[in-house]
Amino acid sequence: MRASKSQIVVKWGPEEARSLNGAKTRVRILRVAAELFHKQGVRLTTPAEIIKAAGTGKGQFYHYFKNKNFLVHEVLQCFLAAVAAGTAPVSYDISSWQDVKRFFLSHIDFQRKFGMTRSCPIGTVANEVSEEDELVRKDINLIVEMMESKLAAFFAKEKARGLLIKGVSPEVAADFCIATIQGAMLLGKTNRSSRPAEAAVKEALLHLQNYVQATRGNLKAKGTLAIL
Secondary structure, eight states, X not given: OOOOGGXXXXXOOHHHHHHHHHHHHHHHHHHHHHHHHHHHOSTTOOXXXXXXXXXXXXXXXXXXXXXXXXXXXXXXXXXXXXXHHTOSSSOOOOOSHHHHHHHHHHHHHHHHTTTTOOOOHHHHHHTTOOTTXXXXXXXXXXXXXXXXXXXXXXXXXXXXXXXXXXXXXXXXXXXXXXXXXXXXXXXXXXXXXXXXXXXXXXXXXXXXXXXXXXXXXXXXXXXXXXXX
């Protein structure tokens, strides 16, 4: 009796099996490191702690990551790829004013999952960047630029349609959104409460309402930005 195609099982050779297991180990280390960096910061997280939490060995750790700084770089590169692909914890793909509102509120919802004890994962790493951390600084800058470009693209589209007032710069509006939510999350973390973060977001949405051109066809956008 012939086996159907659905019954075919791929048998890995020794080299392929080692390669697959190695890839899984590397991903596990990256995930554990990202979680610890977000929870307690980069400086307080040691390689030994990551190795223990990942259930791997020291040799494996240093096989994939020559030092902790390189690991931080790799974690940030993963986050950059997630933002680009739309798979990050918060979506930066903006195509409507409802998405703009969701952009702000979803950051606070994400923070609530940790009892308001954490801030933005990228902001947490960025707060520890020193003059010597040039590679990490560049990584963070790339991530922020990616976030800003997605927001700015939406504002530019709205402006081209005549739905934003003339003096609005799409790039500046995007910078405003990023800066506001980062500050809002910091307030939420330090106060261990979502109230100050929600208040900052409410003010940001009211400010963005002033960007919207007051035309009959654009009243819906102003209503979307309102906090009910």
